[in-house]
Amino acid sequence: MKYEKRLEGDDVVFILHGLIEVRIPKKFYEKCRQRYGEEGTISFCPYKSIYNAITKRRLYYISKESNVPLIGHNAFGIIDRGTNLLQVRPITGCNLNCIFCSVDEGISKTRITDYIVDLDYILEEFEKIVEYKRKYCESIEAHIDGQGEPFLYP
Ligand code: SF4
Numbered sequence: 001m002k003y004e005k006r007l008e009g010d011d012v013v014f015i016l017h018g019l020i021e022v023r024i025p026k027k028f029y030e031k032c033r034q035r036y037g038e039e040g041t042i043s044f045c046p047y048k049s050i051y052n053a054i055t056k057r058r059l060y061y062i063s064k065e066s067n068v069p070l071i072g073h074n075a076f077g078i079i080d081r082g083t084n085l086l087q088v089r090p091i092t093g094c095n096l097n098c099i100f101c102s103v104d105e106g107i108s109k110t111r112i113t114d115y116i117v118d119l120d121y122i123l124e125e126f127e128k129i130v131e132y133k134r135k136y137c138e139s140i141e142a143h144i145d146g147q148g149e150p151f152l153y154p
Helices: 026-044 119-133
Strands: 003-008 011-016 020-025 049-052 058-062 077-080 085-089 113-117 141-144
Touching (some): 003 026, 011 026, 020 026, 049 058, 085 119, 113 119
Parallel strands (some): 085 141
Antiparallel strands (some): 003 011, 020 049, 077 085
């Protein structure tokens, strides 16, 4: 796993892939590290908080185990508008901050959450939807897009 580590106030902070900020209070970090090792602590420490390191919003990791469906939300997942085109949105947030942004994805705006979808989960759900749509469409296109900047996806 590629990450940077630093101390900040009362937290040990890990930055994964330049994007995912994992904060663990120092008082719990050492106990977790002894139990899980350093990389295991990032994954399993129950006292961690996760943020988008660019937008500074809380970041929610959407995996299959989370039971959050990938159809039905406009900001992440898979969007089917009833054509042969599927919009695939693996991440929210944007590294820019345009004053005209209609989806409020930039930095220092009013939104308080970001989302990132597990790669295996989004691929699995995409295949299911394609399988269903094949009955009605000869060819199906996938556009990897987002309300924000899809190239932030690690
Ligand atoms: S999502 Fe687009 S419009 Fe909004 S801040 Fe990013 S680049 Fe600008």
